[in-house]
Amino acid sequence: AQSVTQLGSHVSVSEGALVLLRCNYSSSVPPYLFWYVQYPNQGLQLLLKYTTGATLVKGINGFEAEFKKSETSFHLTKPSAHMSDAAEYFCAVRVNNNDMRFGAGTRLTVKP
């Protein structure tokens, strides 16, 4: 069964520091992978997605993720954290032809 595991429920970084949020997937078929961000009392906003092709995917707000099949990983990074990046981040994998299975989420805190 397809699933994702997010390593670390909380990550804290200083403003300007590198952001690294980890996601590993389990899939018997080439996966479609996603990162979403959720601000308090809001829905989910798509940051980026991997379907096929280039393994380094660039998203919105300066985020990017690299699909590494050998490591079954799809970690999310941003070179320099901003206070506005503080939110909860979800990794997800598409299941079958329709919906998604989400990770447990990682709450990112950015310290001034």
Added chain:
Amino acid sequence: KAGVTQTPRYLIKTRGQQVTLSCSPISGHRSVSWYQQTPGQGLQFLFEYFSETQRNKGNFPGRFSGRQFSNSRSEMNVSTLELGDSALYLCASRVSRGNTEAFFGQGTRLTVV
């Protein structure tokens, strides 16, 4: 183009009551999925509707049901509410079932007391 609209945003109900939540997808989107989000269980898939038909269902009891109208708007209903049904209910729309990108609404926060 308007985004996914969920109404109401907040709702308080009493145990044993029933509730109906509404989702209007992005114009032209025909696939609507529902998710429940709780601190303990995270984001869990409830069901998906496409062309007024339920196409897939998650592992939830029969108290949770839904439907989709010809204009693609969808409603979900929860009967005989339990305290554990308190959650943020999110709706996501896609152009079609095979499309990879899902757009989420802001959710309906349901509190059962």
